[in-house]
Amino acid sequence: MKDAKKSLIAGEKEKRDKSKVRVRDILGRFPRFFSPNEKSSEDSSTSSSFEISAPYNTVHRVHVGYDGQKFSGLPQPWMDILLRDISEADQKRNPTAVVTALKFYAASLKQQEEGREKFLTTNSVFNNSDEEEIDVQLTGEVLQRLTMTEDPCSSSSSSISRLDAHPSAASLPSPSSSSSLSPADRNDYLQLSSPAPPLPPRQKTGERAPPPPPPARTYKPSNGFSAHLIDQQPSSSSLAASESSSSTLTTTTPAAEDVIGGAAAAAVPEEKKVTAPTPAPRVPPKVPPKPAHLKASSGLGSPSSSTLSTSLNSIGVENDRSSSSRDGRSNGSSGIMMTSSSNASSDTDPLASYNKENEASNNNVAAAAPTPAATAAVASHKAHNALNNNGATSHLHHGEDGPVRVRSNATKIEKTKMSDEEVLTELRRIVNPGNPSEHYELKKQIGVGASGTVYIARENNTKEVVAVKRMAFKSQPKKEMLVTEIKVMQQYKHPNLVNYLDSYLVDTDDLWVVMDYLEGGNLTDVVVKTELDEGQIAAVLKECLMALHFLHSHSIVHRDIKSDNVLLGMNGAVKLTDMGFCAQIQPGSKRDTVVGTPYWMSPEILSKKKYNYKVDIWSLGIMALEMIDGEPPYMRETPMKAIFLIAQNGKPEIQRRNELSHQLVDFLDRCLVVDPEERAGTEELLDHPFIRTAKPLSSLVPYIKAVKELKEKEARGK
Numbered sequence: 001m002k003d004a005k006k007s008l009i010a011g012e013k014e015k016r017d018k019s020k021v022r023v024r025d026i027l028g029r030f031p032r033f034f035s036p037n038e039k040s041s042e043d044s045s046t047s048s049s050f051e052i053s054a055p056y057n058t059v060h061r062v063h064v065g066y067d068g069q070k071f072s073g074l075p076q077p078w079m080d081i082l083l084r085d086i087s088e089a090d091q092k093r094n095p096t097a098v099v100t101a102l103k104f105y106a107a108s109l110k111q112q113e114e115g116r117e118k119f120l121t122t123n124s125v126f127n128n129s130d131e132e133e134i135d136v137q138l139t140g141e142v143l144q145r146l147t148m149t150e151d152p153c154s155s156s157s158s159s160i161s162r163l164d165a166h167p168s169a170a171s172l173p174s175p176s177s178s179s180s181l182s183p184a185d186r187n188d189y190l191q192l193s194s195p196a197p198p199l200p201p202r203q204k205t206g207e208r209a210p211p212p213p214p215p216a217r218t219y220k221p222s223n224g225f226s227a228h229l230i231d232q233q234p235s236s237s238s239l240a241a242s243e244s245s246s247s248t249l250t251t252t253t254p255a256a257e258d259v260i261g262g263a264a265a266a267a268v269p270e271e272k273k274v275t276a277p278t279p280a281p282r283v284p285p286k287v288p289p290k291p292a293h294l295k296a297s298s299g300l301g302s303p304s305s306s307t308l309s310t311s312l313n314s315i316g317v318e319n320d321r322s323s324s325s326r327d328g329r330s331n332g333s334s335g336i337m338m339t340s341s342s343n344a345s346s347d348t349d350p351l352a353s354y355n356k357e358n359e360a361s362n363n364n365v366a367a368a369a370p371t372p373a374a375t376a377a378v379a380s381h382k383a384h385n386a387l388n389n390n391g392a393t394s395h396l397h398h399g400e401d402g403p404v405r406v407r408s409n410a411t412k413i414e415k416t417k418m419s420d421e422e423v424l425t426e427l428r429r430i431v432n433p434g435n436p437s438e439h440y441e442l443k444k445q446i447g448v449g450a451s452g453t454v455y456i457a458r459e460n461n462t463k464e465v466v467a468v469k470r471m472a473f474k475s476q477p478k479k480e481m482l483v484t485e486i487k488v489m490q491q492y493k494h495p496n497l498v499n500y501l502d503s504y505l506v507d508t509d510d511l512w513v514v515m516d517y518l519e520g521g522n523l524t525d526v527v528v529k530t531e532l533d534e535g536q537i538a539a540v541l542k543e544c545l546m547a548l549h550f551l552h553s554h555s556i557v558h559r560d561i562k563s564d565n566v567l568l569g570m571n572g573a574v575k576l577t578d579m580g581f582c583a584q585i586q587p588g589s590k591r592d593t594v595v596g597t598p599y600w601m602s603p604e605i606l607s608k609k610k611y612n613y614k615v616d617i618w619s620l621g622i623m624a625l626e627m628i629d630g631e632p633p634y635m636r637e638t639p640m641k642a643i644f645l646i647a648q649n650g651k652p653e654i655q656r657r658n659e660l661s662h663q664l665v666d667f668l669d670r671c672l673v674v675d676p677e678e679r680a681g682t683e684e685l686l687d688h689p690f691i692r693t694a695k696p697l698s699s700l701v702p703y704i705k706a707v708k709e710l711k712e713k714e715a716r717g718k
């Protein structure tokens with residue numbers, strides 16, 4: 001292997017002298033893949049297991065608890081990976097980021113089970129909200145800490161990651177009382193509140209919990225938190241602010257109210273916070289209170305729980321995700337809250353998505369004002385909506401005092417996830433009739449992707465060379481996405497998007513998508529094997545930005561921008577492909593479906609915050625780093641650690657900052673802004689001084705040719 005590498009490098013150096021193509025002294029990327037059954041990273045060299053094994057326990061719902069000390073409830077192989085990849089200190093420092101990483105891990109396992117992913121999370125991921133794999137239960141202290149400390153991905157100091165707030169937060173003991181419990185007590189609580197295995201051994205019914213050991217550490221409540229509790233709960237509940245008071249532990253005040261205090265504390269403006277009272281002297285803790293959800297008085301209809309609902313919603317916590325999903329209503333915490341079920345369908349059909357989100361925004365006064373470009377896009381879709389929108393959102397009723405806009409049933413967003421049969425019907429509607437073999441002759445296989453195989457083909461009459469992607473439709477796990485891809489390609493044509501030509505469905509299963517053939521292959525091969533200079537990097541970015549500008553101005557988010565999805569022509573043409581993850585969003589609205597490829601994913605997607613088209617700009621910034629370094633940040637970390645690091649660090653460090661021009665550094669700084677509101681848009685970036693340094697596309701040609709030759713040589717050597 002070493003010799004092969006040396007000779008290849010020698011060959012590359014020789015070529016570099018000849019063609020002035022700067023070839024990298026690495027052979028490629030080295031993403032690290034680990035199976036859940038791998039023992040340790042040290043073993044990885046000896047492990048032949050590149051693929052993750054089938055899930056050890058086919059657990060689709062894993063209820064994870066975190067008590068401020070350690071995670072519980074994870075299947076052992078996951079726990080092993082967690083401990084191996086993320087140190088306990090890091091786990092404690094940022095449990096939110098751990099949860100983000102765990103969620104991705106779960107999504108990857110599911111994809112693997114479904115046959116979509118061969119490897120762990122290095123490929124594109126689609127994880128819809130209604131496919132949640134992990135419920136995370138954070139005990140009061142942690143919940144409180146999360147509400148008070150702003151994580152680096154947060155754009156708002158008062159937001160708590162919706163990801164991390166479990167519906168059962170409503171039934172958690174008060175942050176204060178919980179904080180006075182020993183870890184054992186907290187664990188006991190978790191056992192009571194976590195319905196799913198695997199969990200630590202339970203107390204037998206009726207068996208009294210053993211007396212808790214002395215507290216491991218003294219918890220000092222934050223000023224803001226206690227002050228707010230006093231503010232909100234002036235009477236008996238104020239005792240709860242005193243974490244050591246025994247009355248806290250025996251109080252019958254519904255725990256939910258304390259959680260309101262804890263959650264709302266985060267939203268208290270700084271100036272309102274006052275100094276906390278001195279905690280009462282610590283006395284031995286008594287038996288923990290019965291969790292609120294086990295109390296008859298703490299049902300959903302109780303005033304405290306409804307207050308809780310309002311309070312949690314106001315800081316972006318979905319306290320009853322399941323019910324909101326079921327009825328499809330917005331929780332009112334943001335301009336538009338698409339439910340998971342509505343996302344499921346809207347991710348599949350951009351226009352359906354547009355219609356639904358348009359409906360939602362029409363009825364939501366909080367929706368942001370659209371930009372002029374977006375307004376134009378909206379106008380261009382009006383006609384389409386008129387044809388496709390079966391249920392009008394509202395209509396004008398002409399009463400005595402003039403027209404009144406009356407809500408119709410369309411305000412309720414129904415669950416409209418299409419069945420396989422419906423998707424097939426839709427696919428049949430959009431593909432060409434007839435047999436593709438009568439029009440195209442397949443010549444040679446180019447590559448195999450996750451969903452199918454790509455061939456070079458020739459059109460029988462014109463002899464034009466094209467690319468054909470053939471997919472077994474019935475076995476596709478996300479059939480709707482293929483329909484999306486075809487629709488987007490059919491409807492949105494741009495010189496920087498790979499041009500769709502035709503599609504056919506043969507015998508209900510053999511789907512052909514015919515498109516322009518880009519002989520230069522993908523950008524990944526170029527960035528891995530060569531080093532583009534800044535003028536060339538600017539040229540590639542400029543072309544991608546033009547494609548993104550086009551998509552964004554049609555309210556389409558690509559969601560999977562990375563070098564693998566940039567194809568090159570032998571003349572230096574640069575085109576975006578892989579529209580399967582595209583979604584159309586109403587200007588001003590946001591989505592929350594987790595889509596993309598982890599290393600390129602923006603912090604807001606990873607932490608399942610609401611996001612918009614700015615996610616593509618983040619990914620473009622990561623792709624710029626790929627062109628500089630040959631790989632995206634954290635590529636050498638395990639996917640689990642990489643996701644943790646993105647969630648924890650936000651903006652990645654620019655390794656070679658000092659070697660780069662200030663224009664390029666500034667360009668990166670404008671793309672890799674954690675707060676999407678502050679992140680640049682395509683318009684700003686197209687006008688950026690760095691983009692103005694772009695060399696002509698012809699400057700890419702020697703590089704594309706050199707890489708093609710190298711690849712052919714490699715293929716011959718095999």
Ligand SMILES: Nc1ncnc2c1ncn2[C@@H]1O[C@H](COP(=O)(O)OP(=O)(O)OP(=O)(O)O)[C@@H](O)[C@H]1O
Nearest residue numbers: 446447448449450451452454467515516517518522
């Ligand atoms: N139009 C095209 N012209 C030239 N090469 C192409 C074209 N489309 C795809 N390829 C190449 O074919 C290979 C497989 O592409 P494909 O899009 O199927 O991969 P993928 O993105 O991994 O999979 P999927 O889109 O199914 O998730 C890749 O190397 C890609 O660069």
